[in-house]
Amino acid sequence: MSYELVFDVKRGDFDTAGEASRKIKRTLQQLGVSNKVIRKVSIAGYEGEMNLAIHSSGGKIILEVGEEELVLTIEDTGPGIANIDLAMTAGWSTAGDEVRQMGFGAGMGLPNMKNNADNFQISSKIGEGTKIVMKFLV
Amino acid sequence: MKVSELLENKEFKCLNPQVGVEGVIKSGYVGDLLSWVMANGSPGCAWVTIQTHVNIIAVATLLDMSCVIIPEGAEVEESTLERAIIEDIPVITTGLNAYQVCKVLGNAGV
Numbered sequence: 418m419s420y421e422l423v424f425d426v427k428r429g430d431f432d433t434a435g436e437a438s439r440k441i442k443r444t445l446q447q448l449g450v451s452n453k454v455i456r457k458v459s460i461a462g463y464e465g466e467m468n469l470a471i472h473s474s475g476g477k478i479i480l481e482v483g484e485e486e487l488v489l490t491i492e493d494t495g496p497g498i499a500n501i502d503l504a505m506t507a508g509w510s511t512a513g514d515e516v517r518q519m520g521f522g523a524g525m526g527l528p529n530m531k532n533n534a535d536n537f538q539i540s541s542k543i544g545e546g547t548k549i550v551m552k553f554l555v
Numbered sequence: 556m557k558v559s560e561l562l563e564n565k566e567f568k569c570l571n572p573q574v575g576v577e578g579v580i581k582s583g584y585v586g587d588l589l590s591w592v593m594a595n596g597s598p599g600c601a602w603v604t605i606q607t608h609v610n611i612i613a614v615a616t617l618l619d620m621s622c623v624i625i626p627e628g629a630e631v632e633e634s635t636l637e638r639a640i641i642e643d644i645p646v647i648t649t650g651l652n653a654y655q656v657c658k659v660l661g662n663a664g665v
Contacts, residue, residue, distance in 0.1 A: 431610060432609055434610060435617070438617055442617060452598075456617075460617065463593060463614070463617055467589075520588050520610075523588040525590035525591060525594060
């Protein structure tokens with residue numbers, strides 16, 4: 418990998434959530450990545466960022482830029498996902514009423530990430546955390 | 556249709572006139588579920604939403620939208636407008652409802 422960006426995302430920090438995704442987008446624009454790929458990475462990154470703010474105890478977004486692919490990693494320190502298959506089901510969400518009223522918690526975050534990435538892998542352990550690795554061909 | 560042309564209609568007012576309004580409205584989109592909008596909105600669209608918090612600017616920026624239109628006079632948070640100025644996204648208020656906004660856009664050829 419020739420380039421790496423790391424962003425911390427805190428739980429409940431909705432006011433600055435989206436900041437990491439915006440910086441990632443700008444970086445990719447400066448690097449001359451195609452608009453089509455930037456759009457896919459932006460959508461997946463924003464969904465990951467919001468998931469960290471809504472569901473996790475806090476976590477990181479890491480973008481690795483290579484010559485042939487971009488790797489976007491979303492990882493947190495808990496609480497972990499009990500049933501990944503259920504969590505991947507469109508429309509299913511554990512988000513509370515408060516965040517739903519803000520337009521989050523539609524149960525589309527993980528499906529949106531998977532749909533936009535060329536390769537999507539998720540692993541999770543209760544009490545330890547969740548790690549999502551997405552690859553995008555450039 | 557340019558955003559500036561929409562603003563010639565007295566029903567619409569830009570809440571952050573510091574931003575550029577010469578962007579072209581290529582299409583329209585109505586929705587309040589942010590993930591749904593992220594998945595289905597398109598570059599250059601005018602997004603009609605009743606959500607008014609700062610994250611709508613993140614969505615609009617990431618999708619390269621032409622503007623965000625807040626219908627029915629819903630009050631917009633100051634933090635949203637501050638972010639919109641930084642990101643150069645016009646936030647437009649109107650007393651019209653979402654359906655009426657779409658009619659205006661449609662009649663203008665959007």
